Amino acid sequence: MRFTSLTTKTVKDSSQADVSRNAQLLLRGGYVDKLMAGVYTYLPLGCRVLSKIENIVREEMNKVGGQEVLMPALQPREIWDTTERWDKVDVLFKLMGAGDRELALGPTHEEVVTPTIGKFIQSYRDLPKAVYQIQTKFRNEPRAKSGLLRGREFRMKDLYSFHVDQASLDAFYEEVTAAYHEIYRRCGIGDITLLTYAGGGIFSKYSHEFQTITEYGEDTIYRIPGTDTAVNKEIVDDEGAMADLIPNYKKGDEKNLEELKAIEVGNIFKLGTRFTSAFGIEYADEAGAKQPVLMGCYGLGPSRVMGTIAEVLSDDKGLVWPDEVAPYHVHLVSLCRDEADIDRCENLYNTLCEKGVEVLYDDRAGVQAGAKLADADLIGIPRRVVVSPKTLKEDSVEFKPRSDDQAVITPIETFISVLMEKD
Amino acid sequence: MRFTSLTTKTVKDSSQADVSRNAQLLLRGGYVDKLMAGVYTYLPLGCRVLSKIENIVREEMNKVGGQEVLMPALQPREIWDTTERWDKVDVLFKLMGAGDRELALGPTHEEVVTPTIGKFIQSYRDLPKAVYQIQTKFRNEPRAKSGLLRGREFRMKDLYSFHVDQASLDAFYEEVTAAYHEIYRRCGIGDITLLTYAGGGIFSKYSHEFQTITEYGEDTIYRIPGTDTAVNKEIVDDEGAMADLIPNYKKGDEKNLEELKAIEVGNIFKLGTRFTSAFGIEYADEAGAKQPVLMGCYGLGPSRVMGTIAEVLSDDKGLVWPDEVAPYHVHLVSLCRDEADIDRCENLYNTLCEKGVEVLYDDRAGVQAGAKLADADLIGIPRRVVVSPKTLKEDSVEFKPRSDDQAVITPIETFISVLMEKD
Numbered sequence: 001m002r003f004t005s006l007t008t009k010t011v012k013d014s015s016q017a018d019v020s021r022n023a024q025l026l027l028r029g030g031y032v033d034k035l036m037a038g039v040y041t042y043l044p045l046g047c048r049v050l051s052k053i054e055n056i057v058r059e060e061m062n063k064v065g066g067q068e069v070l071m072p073a074l075q076p077r078e079i080w081d082t083t084e085r086w087d088k089v090d091v092l093f094k095l096m097g098a099g100d101r102e103l104a105l106g107p108t109h110e111e112v113v114t115p116t117i118g119k120f121i122q123s124y125r126d127l128p129k130a131v132y133q134i135q136t137k138f139r140n141e142p143r144a145k146s147g148l149l150r151g152r153e154f155r156m157k158d159l160y161s162f163h164v165d166q167a168s169l170d171a172f173y174e175e176v177t178a179a180y181h182e183i184y185r186r187c188g189i190g191d192i193t194l195l196t197y198a199g200g201g202i203f204s205k206y207s208h209e210f211q212t213i214t215e216y217g218e219d220t221i222y223r224i225p226g227t228d229t230a231v232n233k234e235i236v237d238d239e240g241a242m243a244d245l246i247p248n249y250k251k252g253d254e255k256n257l258e259e260l261k262a263i264e265v266g267n268i269f270k271l272g273t274r275f276t277s278a279f280g281i282e283y284a285d286e287a288g289a290k291q292p293v294l295m296g297c298y299g300l301g302p303s304r305v306m307g308t309i310a311e312v313l314s315d316d317k318g319l320v321w322p323d324e325v326a327p328y329h330v331h332l333v334s335l336c337r338d339e340a341d342i343d344r345c346e347n348l349y350n351t352l353c354e355k356g357v358e359v360l361y362d363d364r365a366g367v368q369a370g371a372k373l374a375d376a377d378l379i380g381i382p383r384r385v386v387v388s389p390k391t392l393k394e395d396s397v398e399f400k401p402r403s404d405d406q407a408v409i410t411p412i413e414t415f416i417s418v419l420m421e422k423d
Numbered sequence: 424m425r426f427t428s429l430t431t432k433t434v435k436d437s438s439q440a441d442v443s444r445n446a447q448l449l450l451r452g453g454y455v456d457k458l459m460a461g462v463y464t465y466l467p468l469g470c471r472v473l474s475k476i477e478n479i480v481r482e483e484m485n486k487v488g489g490q491e492v493l494m495p496a497l498q499p500r501e502i503w504d505t506t507e508r509w510d511k512v513d514v515l516f517k518l519m520g521a522g523d524r525e526l527a528l529g530p531t532h533e534e535v536v537t538p539t540i541g542k543f544i545q546s547y548r549d550l551p552k553a554v555y556q557i558q559t560k561f562r563n564e565p566r567a568k569s570g571l572l573r574g575r576e577f578r579m580k581d582l583y584s585f586h587v588d589q590a591s592l593d594a595f596y597e598e599v600t601a602a603y604h605e606i607y608r609r610c611g612i613g614d615i616t617l618l619t620y621a622g623g624g625i626f627s628k629y630s631h632e633f634q635t636i637t638e639y640g641e642d643t644i645y646r647i648p649g650t651d652t653a654v655n656k657e658i659v660d661d662e663g664a665m666a667d668l669i670p671n672y673k674k675g676d677e678k679n680l681e682e683l684k685a686i687e688v689g690n691i692f693k694l695g696t697r698f699t700s701a702f703g704i705e706y707a708d709e710a711g712a713k714q715p716v717l718m719g720c721y722g723l724g725p726s727r728v729m730g731t732i733a734e735v736l737s738d739d740k741g742l743v744w745p746d747e748v749a750p751y752h753v754h755l756v757s758l759c760r761d762e763a764d765i766d767r768c769e770n771l772y773n774t775l776c777e778k779g780v781e782v783l784y785d786d787r788a789g790v791q792a793g794a795k796l797a798d799a800d801l802i803g804i805p806r807r808v809v810v811s812p813k814t815l816k817e818d819s820v821e822f823k824p825r826s827d828d829q830a831v832i833t834p835i836e837t838f839i840s841v842l843m844e845k846d
Contacts, residue, residue: 007490008543033539035495042493067430067467074462074576095518098565116456120431142521153497
């Protein structure tokens with residue numbers, strides 16, 4: 001993509017200023033535009049990042065056997081009455097449809113998925129089942145000041161699983177836990193994202209959150225010493241749970257735990273029969289007797305993950321995208337002025353495109369080197385490649401990974417072949 | 424995908440009966456589930472078809488230089504007041520957000536895209552621009568009885584283009600027209616979809632609809648003799664327009680036109696400055712003078728196209744998907760009973776999967792041949808391949824295209840190699 005063809009430009013003025021770091025950077029880089037608090041447009045660069053995150057999520061959900069569906073945002077009041085949540089979910093957007101029908105905009109989809117998939121469950125042979133969607137969700141948040149981290153409208157992957165018994169649910173829950181770790185690893189935040197014990201319910205002792213450590217986080221978690229896991233606030237105050245999770249726990253030990261600020265980037269929950277019993281979803285066992293269906297639900301917000309990456313992996317100069325989610329893999333900066341040099345730079349761009357490398361090419365004429373390099377830092381594509389009269393004299397480019405300070409002069413041919421090995 | 428692993432089954436009872444042919448077939452085939460009138464869940468088979476249609480649309484929009492974005496469904500009242508449409512669009516869903524903020528659910532996105540993309544338009548050098556999204560839209564339809572053809576919640580591709588002058592807009596409009604023809608061709612309805620002249624506005628004599636001919640259509644169009652184009656109701660009643668479009672037109676000639684029922688599967692419109700002037704979007708020309716930006720908008724609903732294909736390409740027995748949008752390319756039906764035969768059928772399934780062929784494999788035990796073949800017809804995958812003890816004795820399969828009546832016995836190896844040529 002040529003800079004001169006890209007729909008957006010970097011934004012210098014602060015008219016779109018946002019209080020959160022992730023939104024500031026994404027707005028300035030031309031990744032998103034803010035329509036109102038908690039409601040953003042994903043511009044071409046942002047749409048590419050979001051799609052790449054969603055595709056990683058999709059691939060990992062397919063690997064655990066999830067089958068993709070797409071459920072409606074518009075939901076009739078009746079199904080929320082069935083689960084007695086119409087008045088309990090305080091962020092529920094409510095509206096009136098034609099024929100004076102009361103509707104909600106889905107902040108979650110247990111009320112839709114349970115009766116819908118329940119239609120296809122008759123016998124134990126029909127289980128287990130797992131369906132997921134990647135879809136837009138709505139929450140009427142009173143405050144929405146955290147950019148993509150807490151939206152009124154946001155993207156969500158929600159997976160729901162259906163099981164004959166606890167053992168089947170437990171086994172699938174472990175598989176999804178592993179898939180989540182893989183998703184965060186591929187999104188570049190694996191080593192700073194901790195599996196975090198949270199409160200359970202009637203059907204399981206604990207649920208789990210995935211918390212990404214950052215000083216800007218809204219949540220507080222406590223790392224269990226010597227592990228990659230943590231507990232959240234409600235667990236740290238629960239003596240029984242702590243004794244359960246920490247070897248040789250003594251009362252007061254929780255005061256010595258490392259306290260960390262973090263952003264919740266996913267949560268998984270064993271729902272048991274909470275929703276299947278409300279909708280009367282049962283299966284016939286081998287003896288033909290009716291049995292309750294157990295459910296699990298597994299949430300992960302691609303737009304929140306995008307905001308988290310922007311928040312935690314950025315530096316003073318701008319965004320720093322991990323390879324798998326970067327909008328482009330190479331940021332090619334031309335500092336050429338005379339025609340012969342420009343031609344050589346164009347040739348390099350065309351060669352990379354032909355080889356299938358995703359390149360953002362700063363082909364702007366009349367823009368100073370300093371401004372181009374500042375834009376490259378702000379936009380945060382993993383590999384910056386500068387082509388100038390000086391480098392061309394040596395048949396070379398100046399190559400710098402976004403996360404490094406040091407640029408190296410590399411022969412063009414070497415650069416291309418190394419790049420092809422990587423991609 | 425194994426039938427025994429697929430989330431859905433075909434639905435025999437009529438508890439989900441729907442008045443429209445497309446919804447009846449899609450419900451019975453397990454492609455969709457109806458949550459309420461005009462609001463459907465896309466189940467795994469339906470989600471695959473919808474994704475394939477959306478990917479065709481995406482590819483063709485990218486080819487004309489469209490850049491993908493994702494705009495919000497939640498829209499503040501202010502932007503609709505700016506264009507004086509808050510009270511004029513009667514299907515606008517309205518709701519109240521936190522802080523008593525009046526909101527609409529977007530049925531279209533001119534009010535969002537114009538000021539958003541306008542921020543990146545300063546000079547003539549910034550034009551033309553074209554952005555599109557593939558996104559969920561909402562219309563508070565008083566009646567929604569046409570299945571996927573008229574939804575309260577539906578999928579839409581909307582492309583918006585921005586230009587310095589009429590010539591640039593006209594040229595792009597032609598490119599999009601060609602892209603639309605290509606989309607319908609790839610979706611299998613190209614030869615029955617007519618470019619149809621519709622009313623224009625201040626900025627152009629005509630807009631255009633794309634109308635797919637079917638006796639079940641809600642619209643009436645009139646084919647212009649000897650062409651692949653038509654006019655809609657408002658044009659046929661306009662003598663000036665008819666004289667313009669039909670060579671040697673004489674008053675009354677319109678009575679002799681072929682009247683056809685059709686479904687509108689797309690529409691394109693030259694907006695001119697209708698929205699850019701409301702939002703004050705101008706560009707500086709080469710002399711530095713401010714000039715108005717011209718716009719075009721181009722709509723195409725993937726979910727409506729899916730409903731249209733179901734409506735027009737089906738037969739008495741069920742759906743008949745064209746190759747590019749079919750949920751799977753091969754429907755492999757096993758009629759084997761003894762272990763050795765089942766093993767050979769499993770081997771064939773595994774071979775096809777390894778070769779990247781998308782196969783739905785009816786591996787159900789204890790289901791009669793008649794029921795399996797009826798399901799295959801209902802689901803409508805383009806190639807049915809039956810493996811039975813009889814065919815295996817000849818190292819063969821029975822192959823039948825869904826759209827043909829005649830099955831042929833083909834050696835397994837021939838079948839595989841012919842398939843690989845096709846896919």
